[in-house]
Structure formats: C-alpha cells, structure tokens
Amino acid sequence: MSASTDSGAAAHGGPGHPKRPVTGPRARPGRFRRAATRARTWLPGLLLVSPSILLIGVFVYGMIGWNTQLALSDKHAPIQDGSFVGLTNFVQLWQEARWPAAVTNAVVFTVVFVGGALFLGWLLGLLLDKGIRGEAVFRTLFLAPMAVSFIATGVVWRWLMNPAPAERATGLNALFVHLNLDFLVNDWWTAPDLGMAAMALPAVWQLAGYVMALFLAGFRGVPEELREAARVDGCSEWGVYWRVVMPQLRPVTLSAVIILGHMSLKVFDLIIAVAGQQIVADVPAVYMWAMVFEVRDPAKGATIASYLLLAVAVFVIPYLVWTVRKERSEGR
Amino acid sequence: MTQSAPGRVNAPSGVGAGSSPRGRAVRFTVLLVLAALFLLPMYVLAVTGFKPFSEATAARAWLLPREWSLEGWSTAWSALAPGLWNSVRMAVPSAVISAVLGSMNGYVLARWRFPGADTVFTLFLFGMFIPYQAVMIPLQQMLVNGGLMGGLFPLILAHTVYGIPICTLIFRNYYASIPGSLIEAARVDGAGLLRTYAHVVLPVSAPAFAVTLIWQFTSAWNDFLFAVFLTGPNSWPVTVQLNNVAGSMVVPYNQQMAAAVLASLPTLLIYLVLGRYFMRGLMAGALKG
Numbered sequence: 001m002s003a004s005t006d007s008g009a010a011a012h013g014g015p016g017h018p019k020r021p022v023t024g025p026r027a028r029p030g031r032f033r034r035a036a037t038r039a040r041t042w043l044p045g046l047l048l049v050s051p052s053i054l055l056i057g058v059f060v061y062g063m064i065g066w067n068t069q070l071a072l073s074d075k076h077a078p079i080q081d082g083s084f085v086g087l088t089n090f091v092q093l094w095q096e097a098r099w100p101a102a103v104t105n106a107v108v109f110t111v112v113f114v115g116g117a118l119f120l121g122w123l124l125g126l127l128l129d130k131g132i133r134g135e136a137v138f139r140t141l142f143l144a145p146m147a148v149s150f151i152a153t154g155v156v157w158r159w160l161m162n163p164a165p166a167e168r169a170t171g172l173n174a175l176f177v178h179l180n181l182d183f184l185v186n187d188w189w190t191a192p193d194l195g196m197a198a199m200a201l202p203a204v205w206q207l208a209g210y211v212m213a214l215f216l217a218g219f220r221g222v223p224e225e226l227r228e229a230a231r232v233d234g235c236s237e238w239g240v241y242w243r244v245v246m247p248q249l250r251p252v253t254l255s256a257v258i259i260l261g262h263m264s265l266k267v268f269d270l271i272i273a274v275a276g277q278q279i280v281a282d283v284p285a286v287y288m289w290a291m292v293f294e295v296r297d298p299a300k301g302a303t304i305a306s307y308l309l310l311a312v313a314v315f316v317i318p319y320l321v322w323t324v325r326k327e328r329s330e331g332r
Numbered sequence: 333m334t335q336s337a338p339g340r341v342n343a344p345s346g347v348g349a350g351s352s353p354r355g356r357a358v359r360f361t362v363l364l365v366l367a368a369l370f371l372l373p374m375y376v377l378a379v380t381g382f383k384p385f386s387e388a389t390a391a392r393a394w395l396l397p398r399e400w401s402l403e404g405w406s407t408a409w410s411a412l413a414p415g416l417w418n419s420v421r422m423a424v425p426s427a428v429i430s431a432v433l434g435s436m437n438g439y440v441l442a443r444w445r446f447p448g449a450d451t452v453f454t455l456f457l458f459g460m461f462i463p464y465q466a467v468m469i470p471l472q473q474m475l476v477n478g479g480l481m482g483g484l485f486p487l488i489l490a491h492t493v494y495g496i497p498i499c500t501l502i503f504r505n506y507y508a509s510i511p512g513s514l515i516e517a518a519r520v521d522g523a524g525l526l527r528t529y530a531h532v533v534l535p536v537s538a539p540a541f542a543v544t545l546i547w548q549f550t551s552a553w554n555d556f557l558f559a560v561f562l563t564g565p566n567s568w569p570v571t572v573q574l575n576n577v578a579g580s581m582v583v584p585y586n587q588q589m590a591a592a593v594l595a596s597l598p599t600l601l602i603y604l605v606l607g608r609y610f611m612r613g614l615m616a617g618a619l620k621g
Contacts, residue, residue, distance in 0.1 A: 063467035147603035149554035
C-alpha cells in the first residue's frame with residue numbers, strides 16, 4: 001500500500017507475491033474441523049493486537065467521544081459541571097467576530113498552501129523525471145525542509161518575512177531593496193486581506209519536496225511501454241505527459257491533496273512561530289489554544305476542536321474507506 | 333551518494349527520448365534557480381548564527397559575517413540544552429515503544445488476520461489523520477485527574493499512542509511484501525503465532541524498524557502541539573524552548589538562528605545519513621490508493 005514499497009516491485013515486473021497473503025491455514029478437508037480450528041488460529045493474533053486496540057480505542061475514540069460531550073455541554077469554566085445544551089456552542093461560535101475570521105484565514109492558507117505545494121512539487125518532479133546531472137543532490141535539497149520542525153521553519157521565515165518598510169527593512173524586503181526591486185517590498189503576513197497567502201509560503205517551502213517525491217515515484221511507476229505506445233501514435237513529449245502520464249497520477253495527486261489538506265486545516269505551530277497570537281493571523285487551532293490556556297473555557301475549546309475534526313473527517317473517512325476497499329479488491 | 337540519497341526512486345524513465353541537449357540545459361537552469369530559492373532560508377540560518385551581536389543588524393542581513401563568531405552558538409546552546417535533553421529522553425522511548433507495537437500489529441494484520449481485521453485497520457488509520465486538538469482537552473483532563481501531569485510521561489504516552497497507526501501501517505505493508513512461503517513453512521511445522529513472529533518475521537524486520545524508528549523520532553522531536561498542552565517549563569522539549577527564545581523580541585537574530593539550527597540538527601543529520609529510510613516513512617504516510 002505504501003507508494004515506496006510497491007512502486008519498486010511494480011516497475012521491475014514485480015518480484016511480489018503471486019498468491020494472496022495467508023489469511024489462516026486452509027485446512028483442506030472437514031468443514032466443522034475447519035471452523036473450530038479457524039478460531040483457534042486467529043485468536044492469538046487478535047490477542048497480540050489487543051493492547052493497541054485498547055489504546056486506540058481509549059485515546060482516539062474515547063477521547064473524541066469525551067471531547068464531543070464537552071462541546072455539547074455548558075461547561076464554560078474548568079471547575080464547573082456541565083449539562084447538555086445540544087448544539088448551542090456550535091451555533092454561537094459563528095456569532096462571534098473572531099471565529100469566522102479564523103475560518104477564513106485557515107481557508108486562504110489551505111488554498112495557497114495546497115495549491116502552491118502541489119504545483120511546485122509537480123514542477124520539481126517533472127524537471128527531475130527524465131534524469132539530470134546531480135539529481136540526487138537536487139532531491140536531497142528539495143526534501144530537506146521536511147526534516148525540520150514547523151517551529152524552526154517559522155523562526156527563519158518570520159525573519160525573512162519581516163514587514164518593516166523599505167528604509168529599515170530586514171529579511172526579504174531588505175534583499176529586494178538591495179537588488180533595486182523596491183516594488184516587491186510588502187507587508188507579508190501582516191497584510192489584512194492576503195496575509196495568510198504569505199503565511200503559506202513557509203509551508204510550501206517545507207512540503208513541496210514531499211510532493212515532488214510522491215510525483216517522481218508516480219512518474220517513474222508509469223510503464224515505459226505506455227509512453228512508447230503514445231509516441232508511436234504521434235504524441236509529442238508534452239502530449240505523452242498530459243494524456244498518458246498525468247491520468248495515471250490521479251491517485252498520487254489525491255493522496256497529496258489529502259495529506260496536505262489535513263495538515264493545513266489544523267495548522268498551529270507555524271502560525272505560532274511566525275505570528276504568535278496576533279489576531280491578523282488567527283486560525284481555529286490558535287483560537288482553541290487560547291480558549292484552553294487563557295480564557296479557560298473547556299466547552300468552547302472542545303467545540304472548536306470538534307469543528308476541526310469534522311473538517312478533516314469529511315474528506316479523510318471516504319478516502320480511507322475507499323483505499324482499504326480498493327486494496328482488498330485488488331487482493332493484497 | 334546515490335545509494336543513500338533520500339527520495340531515491342526507480343531509474344529515470346524515458347532517458348534520451350525527447351530530451352534534447354537544449355531541453356536538458358533549460359531544465360537544469362530552472363532547477364538551479366529553484367534550488368537557490370530553496371537555499372535562501374538555509375543560507376540565512378547558517379550565516380546569521382555566525383555573526384557577532386554587533387553584526388546581527390538589518391543593514392548587514394544578507395552579507396557574510398565580517399568576523400565569524402561563536403557567540404550566538406554558545407548562548408543558544410546554553411538556552412536550549414535542557415530542551416534538547418528533554419527531547420531526547422521523550423522521543424527515544426516513544427519511538428521504540430510504538431515501533432514494537434506497530435511491528436506486532438503489522439504482522440497480525442498482514443499475515444495472521446482475524447475476522448474484522450480490515451475494520452480494525454481502517455479505524456487505526458483514521459487515528460493517523462485526526463487533528464490532535466480533538467483529543468487534547470480530554471487527554472489533558474485525564475492526565476490531571478490521574479495525577480500524571482508533570483515530567484515527560486504525558487508526552488511519551490501521547491507520542492507512543494498516536495504513533496501506533498503509522499507504525500502499524502508501515503509494518504503491515506512491509507510484512508505483506510515479504511514472501512509468504514517462509515511464514516507458511518513455519519506454520520506447517522506447527523509453529524504458533526509468537527514463535528513464527530520471533531523466529532521468522534522479527535529477524536527480517538530491521539529495515540521496517542529503521543523506517544518507523546526514524547519516522548517516530550522525527551515527528552516526536554518536531555512536535556509542538558502536544559508539548560505545549562502536556563508539559564510544563566521543566567520538561568519543555570526543544571521546540572517549545574526554541575519558540576520561547578525566538579518569540580521574545582529581545583533575543584538578537586544571531587542567537588535565534590543559531591538556536592533554530594541547533595534544534596533542527598539531530599533530525600537533519602538523520603535525514604542526511606539515513607535518508608533512504610526517512611523517505612520510506614514519508615511515502616508510507618501517503619496511502620497509495
């Protein structure tokens with residue numbers, strides 16, 4: 001299922017597994033004996049997984065349940081028993097000025113970040129696909145930001161995107177002045193309307209290499225015979241990419257969108273490192289943090305968290321179900 | 333270099349076909365320009381850290397230091413040392429425990445399946461994508477109620493538990509790719525689950541362990557969210573301390589940049605040395621579909 005382990009096998013004609021993986025010894029004769037032995041064969045497996053099932057059950061699903069319960073209650077102070085109030089908190093959130101603004105910021109950030117990282121990653125993959133001198137060095141460089149924390153990235157980019165005006169500019173603004181490109185000097189993330197687009201730049205810088213790696217693996221997983229057939233049919237090299245290669249990459253693109261999208265909606269570290277809690281760069285995750293540590297309103301914090309979970313769940317759940325089903329039907 | 337270079341994938345496709353020398357030169361130039369853009373932040377990080385306090389000014393922002401100084405590094409080191417140590421003490425155990433659990437789960441889910449295994453796997457995978465905000469308030473509450481707050485335990489617990497899904501996924505894919513005949517032979521010989529695991533599966537698991545350990549270590553090291561919610565000043569890991577150093581306006585740039593480099597060095601070194609394994613962890617996060 002992982003792109004890396006499979007793509008290698010696929011491209012080399014697959015030293016893979018001709019048979020389905022064993023799902024339990026197939027005792028040949030005797031229907032009844034088979035049923036009895038079967039339980040005895042799978043039970044140890046279930047036992048071995050049970051500690052993890054318990055942990056995931058409690059810490060993922062139990063906690064989500066508890067959080068939902070909090071969000072549906074009026075526990076607006078840590079020491080206070082809450083009672084059930086239905087969706088009141090969910091409705092009230094939209095009546096504040098801060099919440100819709102935070103949501104808008106997160107949406108702008110997501111669009112620029114996902115779009116930017118996809119485009120840049122795709123471009124890098126395309127440029128490297130045909131093999132070029134120093135390919136390994138390029139790849140290593142473009143991927144390197146992935147190894148670094150969003151906090152470290154944020155520290156550098158806050159310096160780079162310092163909004164001070166030209167006469168006392170630092171960072172990129174200073175570089176622009178230096179190069180006589182004064183018209184490029186701008187307010188970066190502090191701009192009221194498009195600030196979040198600038199905020200997405202460090203995230204693009206950090207994840208474009210990842211998308212590049214996904215696309216590169218995807219490009220190279222397309223069988224050469226397919227490309228050759230298209231060339232024989234008179235396709236130009238661009239035509240081969242658009243008509244043959246790109247359609248094969250839809251699953252890779254979908255994966256990339258899901259991964260980047262779910263990171264983006266809950267973005268927190270980067271915002272804190274670049275902007276702290278300044279309201280111009282407010283996003284739901286930062287708002288929730290403030291609810292827990294400053295306002296100390298568990299119900300409201302839990303409500304914001306529930307919205308974040310919903311936003312991620314609506315596209316991740318169908319994706320997961322689709323992936324696991326597809327994998328099963330391919331007999332892996 | 334090529335052997336261990338991160339992002340190593342199959343050989344270039346269609347070499348020669350359609351790539352004229354001119355096209356090649358254009359591609360190379362565009363790549364160089366993009367590489368330079370990618371290197372800008374890294375240049376700032378590396379160079380600013382070596383500037384003495386007097387040179388960490390806006391006017392000299394993009395210039396090389398006139399005088400190379402270690403002043404920024406030593407100050408940053410003394411500010412971050414406790415955090416670095418906390419990060420090591422928290423990231424190593426959680427990486428090891430979740431890798432071991434992931435290995436057992438992956439083995440069962442790939443090779444010793446029980447009824448409902450697919451459902452369990454899907455439910456695990458969802459745990460990989462949840463925004464951790466959705467569990468944070470109850471988790472914090474539970475740890476407070478249980479008297480478990482304080483020290484690094486909450487952080488180790490969180491990284492271990494929420495690391496289980498990705499570790500399970502990596503091991504499951506890995507075990508699905510090793511030849512089934514080995515395991516079958518052991519089962520025919522009457523070996524039970526644990527014996528097959530210990531004698532047949534575990535000895536060939538080293539690559540998957542490398543991938544999961546590196547992945548888990550890196551994500552625990554780079555985490556900030558769990559750290560701010562679940563630890564106090566004495567057990568802050570390096571990300572929180574870096575944010576505090578950089579967040580205060582009084583700290584000069586040379587120290588901020590040096591601190592950012594110090595906090596990133598361990599994971600960057602792992603990436604450069606063991607990039608191949610790092611890469612596989614990355615790719616595992618993307619369900620292929």
